[in-house]
Amino acid sequence: MALVVDASLVVALATDAACGQMIAERFGEWAEVGEELHAPALLPYEAASALTRLIAAGQLAGEVLPEAWAAIGRAPISYHALSDGAGAVELALRLGATAPTTPRTSSLRSSSTPSSGHSTARSRAMRLSAGCPCA
Amino acid sequence: MATDDHTVRLDPDTYSVLESEAGRRNVPLDALAGELLRERLAETSGEEGTPERMRAALAALSAIRAQVKGPVDAIRLVREGREELERRSLRWPSS
Numbered sequence: 674m675a676l677v678v679d680a681s682l683v684v685a686l687a688t689d690a691a692c693g694q695m696i697a698e699r700f701g702e703w704a705e706v707g708e709e710l711h712a713p714a715l716l717p718y719e720a721a722s723a724l725t726r727l728i729a730a731g732q733l734a735g736e737v738l739p740e741a742w743a744a745i746g747r748a749p750i751s752y753h754a755l756s757d758g759a760g761a762v763e764l765a766l767r768l769g770a771t772a773p774t775t776p777r778t779s780s781l782r783s784s785s786t787p788s789s790g791h792s793t794a795r796s797r798a799m800r801l802s803a804g805c806p807c808a
Numbered sequence: 809m810a811t812d813d814h815t816v817r818l819d820p821d822t823y824s825v826l827e828s829e830a831g832r833r834n835v836p837l838d839a840l841a842g843e844l845l846r847e848r849l850a851e852t853s854g855e856e857g858t859p860e861r862m863r864a865a866l867a868a869l870s871a872i873r874a875q876v877k878g879p880v881d882a883i884r885l886v887r888e889g890r891e892e893l894e895r896r897s898l899r900w901p902s903s
Contacts, residue, residue, distance in 0.1 A: 704862035
């Protein structure tokens with residue numbers, strides 16, 4: 674099985690004391706059972722943006738940045754560039770995507786809607802949800 | 809070792825560091841580049857299996873998490889980043 678992970682999960686792993694440990698446990702379980710983790714190549718940019726905001730807000734010391742970036746890069750996630758944009762749009766429409774944001778109701782939500790051009794018949798999209806009890 | 813010609817584009821600073829290190833070691837630049845690449849790639853994706861790599865990554869991420877001050881809403885952080893990108897895109901003049 675392949676899982677497509679959202680940037681919010683990786684950002685939470687690196688910065689969120691409340692949810693990070695729970696997500697870490699899930700990531701560990703996935704690795705143990707051989708789940709492959711995939712993400713759009715955009716994810717590192719989103720993680721960099723989040724780190725920028727935290728440093729600007731004084732919540733993360735700038736000196737920690739190289740260590741934080743290296744830690745994010747160590748996670749065994751395969752990143753995928755969008756090589757077939759038209760195919761990705763067609764697939765998203767076929768799966769019912771109608772708006773850029775959708776309500777999120779569970780803590781670690783699994784969805785069959787791809788968050789990038791990468792998708793397989795046996796993939797799920799995983800994201801942290803706004804309803805996360807520890808968020 | 810047999811070699812083939814390939815082109816890898818480097819920014820000037822990286823090339824300069826590589827060139828100076830190759831000079832210091834008195835080895836051909838491409839041999840040094842190959843050696844460094846093999847070493848680094850072996851560290852990140854070589855003998856270590858995915859569970860071990862994940863454990864190492866999670867330990868490193870946990871250490872970072874412990875250094876963050878105050879509560880963080882990761883969803884909001886990512887959403888705001890996306891919204892900012894969207895706003896910037898909207899400001900771009902159309903051709």
